[in-house]
Amino acid sequence: xxxxxxxxxxxPRPAPSLTRRTFLKTAALAGAGGAWFGGARLYLKDDRWTxxxxxxxxxxxxxxxxxxxxxxxxxxxxxxxxxxxxxAAIHALLRSPDMRVVLLEAExxxxxxxxxxxxxxxxxxxxxxxxxxxxxVAHVLELxxxxxxGCDLQREPATQIDPYxxxxxxxxxxxxxxxxxxxxxxxxxxxxxxPVVIRGDRFAVRAPRVFVATNGYTPKLGVAAxxxxxxxxxxxxxxxxxxxxxxxxxxxxxxxxxxxxYMWGRKAPGGRVLVGAGAKYFYDNGLYHRGDAxxxxxxxxxxxxxxxxxxxxxxxxxxTGPMGCTTDQEPIxxxxxxxxxxxxxxxxxxxxxxxxxxxxxxxxxxxxxxxPPAWLLRPTLDLPGEPLRYIGANMVxxxxxxxxxxxDKHE
Amino acid sequence: xSNQAARAPRICALVLGTLSLGLFFVPLVAPxxxxxxxxxxxxxxWRGTLDFRIVLLAxxxxxxxxxxxxxxxxxxxV
Numbered sequence: 001x002x003x004x005x006x007x008x009x010x011x012p013r014p015a016p017s018l019t020r021r022t023f024l025k026t027a028a029l030a031g032a033g034g035a036w037f038g039g040a041r042l043y044l045k046d047d048r049w050t051x052x053x054x055x056x057x058x059x060x061x062x063x064x065x066x067x068x069x070x071x072x073x074x075x076x077x078x079x080x081x082x083x084x085x086x087x088a089a090i091h092a093l094l095r096s097p098d099m100r101v102v103l104l105e106a107e108x109x110x111x112x113x114x115x116x117x118x119x120x121x122x123x124x125x126x127x128x129x130x131x132x133x134x135x136x137v138a139h140v141l142e143l144x145x146x147x148x149x150g151c152d153l154q155r156e157p158a159t160q161i162d163p164y165x166x167x168x169x170x171x172x173x174x175x176x177x178x179x180x181x182x183x184x185x186x187x188x189x190x191x192x193x194x195p196v197v198i199r200g201d202r203f204a205v206r207a208p209r210v211f212v213a214t215n216g217y218t219p220k221l222g223v224a225a226x227x228x229x230x231x232x233x234x235x236x237x238x239x240x241x242x243x244x245x246x247x248x249x250x251x252x253x254x255x256x257x258x259x260x261x262y263m264w265g266r267k268a269p270g271g272r273v274l275v276g277a278g279a280k281y282f283y284d285n286g287l288y289h290r291g292d293a294x295x296x297x298x299x300x301x302x303x304x305x306x307x308x309x310x311x312x313x314x315x316x317x318x319x320t321g322p323m324g325c326t327t328d329q330e331p332i333x334x335x336x337x338x339x340x341x342x343x344x345x346x347x348x349x350x351x352x353x354x355x356x357x358x359x360x361x362x363x364x365x366x367x368x369x370x371x372p373p374a375w376l377l378r379p380t381l382d383l384p385g386e387p388l389r390y391i392g393a394n395m396v397x398x399x400x401x402x403x404x405x406x407x408d409k410h411e
Numbered sequence: 412x413s414n415q416a417a418r419a420p421r422i423c424a425l426v427l428g429t430l431s432l433g434l435f436f437v438p439l440v441a442p443x444x445x446x447x448x449x450x451x452x453x454x455x456x457w458r459g460t461l462d463f464r465i466v467l468l469a470x471x472x473x474x475x476x477x478x479x480x481x482x483x484x485x486x487x488x489v
Contacts, residue, residue, distance in 0.1 A: 033443065
């Protein structure tokens with residue numbers, strides 16, 4: 001301790017509040033933490049899309065339409081060739097047959113969550129049956145009957161379809177009503193304005209109204225990035241199972257693996273059993289599932305534990321895909337930008353096949369000044385940016401898997 | 412070294428060990444905590460400010476926490 005002269009007396013000089021040693025230690029600690037999270041960003045960030053195909057698509061791809069080229073104008077542009085987008089196109093044209101509707105799909109109709117789903121139809125959402133969703137299945141059946149969609153519909157004992165062929169059938173219906181459906185046309189940006197401008201690598205579309213019906217793929221477009229996030233799940237189908245074994249398996253499988261998480265399943269065409277489970281969020285709204293070596297063995301373990309009779313029948317086909325999710329596990333409809341011309345919809349949390357079809361009709365109704373059910377327009381908790389989003393989303397998923405956290409259901 | 416000076420690393424090691432174990436389900440944070448705990452404990456043990464019991468407790472906390480972290484990420488996924 002040094003001494004200073006103050007007047008006639010010698011007083012001790014106060015010790016510096018931050019020593020060089022403390023400063024260096026703190027800086028090293030902060031540097032190590034920063035390097036960790038920065039390194040995580042470099043390691044975990046992946047702009048690819050999941051390359052695998054669902055069981056439904058593996059049974060045969062339907063021909064896709066050609067990609068869009070050049071500059072175009074439309075009354076309504078729809079991004080996303082899943083059930084929501086296709087249903088919105090159909091309902092918009094049913095109500096306004098002269099409307100110029102352009103639908104843009106990055107890959108092919110049914111490529112995303114629609115074609116990767118199990119094809120099980122149910123009313124409502126993960127959290128219950130909120131207003132306007134009680135007739136979701138009836139609405140799908142009405143569309144199937146009306147447009148003669150061939151999608152291996154099974155009405156009893158559970159209502160199930162081939163979701164990929166359902167999407168292809170909806171595409172055919174939309175084309176028949178006069179929509180322009182362009183597949184292989186990946187949208188790169190959506191620019192707010194009057195009109196809204198959608199740009200891809202080799203095209204641009206101007207339209208006063210744009211429906212962003214891309215569910216889990218939406219945040220990567222810069223739309224609803226704080227409200228929607230993709231959560232990847234896995235599904236698998238067994239080899240054909242003998243009839244006497246198949247009779248012992250329920251037509252609709254629901255096995256709780258914790259208080260919140262479950263394995264779902266059904267009997268698939270060809271005497272197979274189809275199951276799915278799991279949830280994982282990838283960094284920066286990642287759309288590429290690495291499909292690590294532990295994923296399908298874990299699904300297999302749950303299947304064999306609950307249905308020992310299926311032990312001799314291995315998985316024949318496995319796949320993954322992103323579900324669009326929200327923080328309260330309910331779908332949302334909202335607008336983006338100042339003009340209100342960009343309307344997005346998604347967040348079905350794995351229950352989108354019937355709900356997405358119904359949501360498409362809500363979107364079409366908005367063109368005529370009709371408001372969708374109020375709960376779809378509710379505010380949701382905004383998600384933070386990375387790395388907090390990655391940490392938070394997967395932390396909640398982990399807690400759900402461990403049975404330490406569950407969300408309140410509506411009913 | 413005074414008693415107070417000797418207590419700080421002990422408390423710090425025990426807190427880090429507990430957090431390493433208790434927060435095993437938090438991605439990115441858990442392995443950082445576990446690595447930090449091991450580094451801290453080994454450094455302090457080298458300096459002679461921690462007894463064997465505390466080193467063992469904190470190390471077990473970090474190791475078990477890391478195993479639980481791996482299991483959460485790779486095994487309890489369905």
